[in-house]
Amino acid sequence: MAEHETPEAKGRALVQTLIGGIPPNSVMPPDFQKTTIEHLFGTVWQDERLDFQRRSLITCTALVAMGREAEQRIHFVGARNLGISREEISAMISHIAHYAGWPNAVSAFRVLKEVWPEEEEAGG
Amino acid sequence: MAEHETPEAKGRALVQTLIGGIPPNSVMPPDFQKTTIEHLFGTVWQDERLDFQRRSLITCTALVAMGREAEQRIHFVGARNLGISREEISAMISHIAHYAGWPNAVSAFRVLKEVWPEEEEAGG
Amino acid sequence: MAEHETPEAKGRALVQTLIGGIPPNSVMPPDFQKTTIEHLFGTVWQDERLDFQRRSLITCTALVAMGREAEQRIHFVGARNLGISREEISAMISHIAHYAGWPNAVSAFRVLKEVWPEEEEAGG
Amino acid sequence: MAEHETPEAKGRALVQTLIGGIPPNSVMPPDFQKTTIEHLFGTVWQDERLDFQRRSLITCTALVAMGREAEQRIHFVGARNLGISREEISAMISHIAHYAGWPNAVSAFRVLKEVWPEEEEAGG
Amino acid sequence: MAEHETPEAKGRALVQTLIGGIPPNSVMPPDFQKTTIEHLFGTVWQDERLDFQRRSLITCTALVAMGREAEQRIHFVGARNLGISREEISAMISHIAHYAGWPNAVSAFRVLKEVWPEEEEAGG
Amino acid sequence: MAEHETPEAKGRALVQTLIGGIPPNSVMPPDFQKTTIEHLFGTVWQDERLDFQRRSLITCTALVAMGREAEQRIHFVGARNLGISREEISAMISHIAHYAGWPNAVSAFRVLKEVWPEEEEAGG
Numbered sequence: 001m002a003e004h005e006t007p008e009a010k011g012r013a014l015v016q017t018l019i020g021g022i023p024p025n026s027v028m029p030p031d032f033q034k035t036t037i038e039h040l041f042g043t044v045w046q047d048e049r050l051d052f053q054r055r056s057l058i059t060c061t062a063l064v065a066m067g068r069e070a071e072q073r074i075h076f077v078g079a080r081n082l083g084i085s086r087e088e089i090s091a092m093i094s095h096i097a098h099y100a101g102w103p104n105a106v107s108a109f110r111v112l113k114e115v116w117p118e119e120e121e122a123g124g
Numbered sequence: 125m126a127e128h129e130t131p132e133a134k135g136r137a138l139v140q141t142l143i144g145g146i147p148p149n150s151v152m153p154p155d156f157q158k159t160t161i162e163h164l165f166g167t168v169w170q171d172e173r174l175d176f177q178r179r180s181l182i183t184c185t186a187l188v189a190m191g192r193e194a195e196q197r198i199h200f201v202g203a204r205n206l207g208i209s210r211e212e213i214s215a216m217i218s219h220i221a222h223y224a225g226w227p228n229a230v231s232a233f234r235v236l237k238e239v240w241p242e243e244e245e246a247g248g
Numbered sequence: 249m250a251e252h253e254t255p256e257a258k259g260r261a262l263v264q265t266l267i268g269g270i271p272p273n274s275v276m277p278p279d280f281q282k283t284t285i286e287h288l289f290g291t292v293w294q295d296e297r298l299d300f301q302r303r304s305l306i307t308c309t310a311l312v313a314m315g316r317e318a319e320q321r322i323h324f325v326g327a328r329n330l331g332i333s334r335e336e337i338s339a340m341i342s343h344i345a346h347y348a349g350w351p352n353a354v355s356a357f358r359v360l361k362e363v364w365p366e367e368e369e370a371g372g
Numbered sequence: 373m374a375e376h377e378t379p380e381a382k383g384r385a386l387v388q389t390l391i392g393g394i395p396p397n398s399v400m401p402p403d404f405q406k407t408t409i410e411h412l413f414g415t416v417w418q419d420e421r422l423d424f425q426r427r428s429l430i431t432c433t434a435l436v437a438m439g440r441e442a443e444q445r446i447h448f449v450g451a452r453n454l455g456i457s458r459e460e461i462s463a464m465i466s467h468i469a470h471y472a473g474w475p476n477a478v479s480a481f482r483v484l485k486e487v488w489p490e491e492e493e494a495g496g
Numbered sequence: 497m498a499e500h501e502t503p504e505a506k507g508r509a510l511v512q513t514l515i516g517g518i519p520p521n522s523v524m525p526p527d528f529q530k531t532t533i534e535h536l537f538g539t540v541w542q543d544e545r546l547d548f549q550r551r552s553l554i555t556c557t558a559l560v561a562m563g564r565e566a567e568q569r570i571h572f573v574g575a576r577n578l579g580i581s582r583e584e585i586s587a588m589i590s591h592i593a594h595y596a597g598w599p600n601a602v603s604a605f606r607v608l609k610e611v612w613p614e615e616e617e618a619g620g
Numbered sequence: 621m622a623e624h625e626t627p628e629a630k631g632r633a634l635v636q637t638l639i640g641g642i643p644p645n646s647v648m649p650p651d652f653q654k655t656t657i658e659h660l661f662g663t664v665w666q667d668e669r670l671d672f673q674r675r676s677l678i679t680c681t682a683l684v685a686m687g688r689e690a691e692q693r694i695h696f697v698g699a700r701n702l703g704i705s706r707e708e709i710s711a712m713i714s715h716i717a718h719y720a721g722w723p724n725a726v727s728a729f730r731v732l733k734e735v736w737p738e739e740e741e742a743g744g
Contacts, residue, residue, distance in 0.1 A: 027358040032342045040222055049215035061182040062189040062223045068351035091173035092182055094404045098164055099186045100597045103440035110399040151606040156590045192599035218652045225348045227688035234647040275482040280466045288718055297711035309678040310685040310719045316475035339669035346660055347682045412594055421587035430557040434595045437558040463545035464554055470536055471558045473720045523730040528714045564723035
């Protein structure tokens with residue numbers, strides 16, 4: 001990532017990597033989308049104390065711990081696109097089952113099965 | 125970790141590494157402590173798809189996302205004892221602030237400051 | 249609201265204002281629906297220390313903070329029918345994103361877009 | 373339940389009683405399903421300090437308190453199959469409304485209506 | 497409980513049984529205390545579809561599932577005063593550990609040890 | 621607020637109004653404190669679609685709904701300093717009791733009593 005890039009450029013590039021870009025029909029209003037791209041993805045995620053892979057893993061972890069299935073759909077796909085293996089995500093969910101409860105884990109496995117079918121692992 | 129060790133031995137060794145062993149005056153009743161040592165630390169944590177460092181990081185992440193300060197005290201210390209840097213934990217908390225909210229992050233920074241003062245980093 | 253009205257009458261009138269009345273096929277059993285009308289809408293909401301608009305705004309806020317999308321559908325519509333502007337709700341969601349996390353905010357924006365399309369604001 | 377049965381056999385028998393067996397197309401990966409059957413249903417649930425009926429009631433209660441609708445579908449049916457009456461579940465939801473909030477209760481009533489229609493009570 | 501008693505009388509009697517009466521220095525303002533006595537303890541808890549013991553057990557369960565330690569102090573004592581055994585509460589916490597996570601369970605065991613020491617069981 | 625002020629200046633001024641300035645011994649690390657001042661208080665709170673009073677009220681509401689007592693201490697004081705009456709906060713807590721449960725409300729009343737004693741209202 002070039003040092004001189006703006007937060008907006010960095011944020012857009014990261015969203016491109018994670019999920020192929022911002023969907024044209026996003027539910028976010030323009031001001032919140034701008035904050036999300038420039039501040040969240042373009043600044044917070046760019047802090048080099050944690051690399052993208054680890055940020056993806058902890059984001060997925062928080063989403064499982066909080067039981068937010070809609071956002072797991074985005075970030076499980078993002079994890080795959082950053083090169084995290086399906087087995088790591090699966091092991092994380094089993095681990096978090098003990099810290100945030102079985103119901104959150106079972107729901108997360110349901111999302112994982114839907115957005116990242118097992119057969120895709122080899123070619124992923 | 126020797127392959128032939130029992131879950132109990134593996135669990136006790138891990139707790140020893142994380143926090144110096146089970147406190148003699150634990151609040152857990154014997155049956156739950158046994159499940160915690162043998163099942164949680166002796167089996168779940170031992171699954172090699174994720175190493176101890178990453179399990180520690182995701183455990184700390186879940187505890188921040190859920191706002192569980194009492195248990196953060198144990199696992200932030202455990203993270204330090206596994207060689208995770210204070211900056212990684214600090215960066216994780218700043219990141220999770222955006223996924224689980226400022227209040228959980230501020231409380232986690234309070235715990236971090238108490239159990240892992242900044243000056244300890246160099247010698248940690 | 250006439251002073252001499254019963255809690256039931258006050259509650260029914262408020263539900264009428266908020267969402268056009270209790271749906272005939274409500275999921276609530278009769279005893280709980282009675283408590284909801286007489287106690288929650290007919291007594292709690294009628295306490296004049298906070299007016300209906302502010303009660304609607306804090307109810308929507310709590311629903312966003314807790315990530316309860318199903319009930320947001322009811323109360324976002326109720327907010328519109330009480331004269332709260334779509335921009336106020338949108339600003340509230342962006343604000344709460346920082347206190348309860350992005351995932352709850354993004355889901356709330358999804359609900360808002362579904363139950364209160366932007367083009368309706370002018371005529372709302 | 374015969375004393376000499378394995379946790380796996382006990383766990384499978386309990387799941388059979390609750391929901392008629394493990395669905396062939398379960399979302400859980402094999403290792404987590406094994407832990408669920410042997411550890412959760414085959415060991416934790418078998419602890420005789422609380423009988424199955426009370427374990428079912430507290431499980432349903434926790435799921436309502438945490439707002440986990442997907443898992444309520446399984447355990448409300450399980451409660452019915454263990455002989456808990458629909459009125460007990462309905463009274464529990466009304467009670468928990470006051471401890472975990474109306475939104476979780478209303479959503480739980482929605483699930484209850486879907487998986488356990490009222491007319492089934494007599495013959496249930 | 498005499499049929500003709502008012503909700504207020506029923507509520508006060510129940511609070512007397514649970515925790516020996518309302519503390520003179522309650523944190524609740526008068527209007528909320530009135531709602532708590534008349535509506536929550538005097539009406540909701542009095543619904544005979546679930547007896548006091550089961551209402552106490554599910555209340556304790558919800559408080560563990562939600563990690564509300566301050567209120568566990570009140571209701572664990574209330575459970576003891578209603579004749580629920582310490583072992584039942586302990587078994588409930590171990591059970592809920594799997595549905596709401598280890599952190600909530602460990603904190604609940606800490607409260608239990610503080611407000612209901614083990615040696616009290618025999619004479620309790 | 622002068623239009624040409626920086627987010628940092630606006631954020632510092634708001635924190636000054638709310639709680640008399642940033643405590644010298646803040647638990648937040650410098651980078652997170654900077655984000656809090658410039659982004660949260662200096663940008664998000666400054667969005668004029670909702671005024672400071674309403675932002676304070678919804679912030680307090682979210683903190684009650686999520687049961688975050690440590691941060692309620694800050695924002696209840698902030699509400700007082702913005703001119704919100706103690707009765708409005710008290711009414712909000714009673715209202716939210718029904719949406720997020722009694723335990724969160726009782727804990728919030730405890731905080732309110734500690735940081736904003738009743739006798740202070742007249743002179744507040």
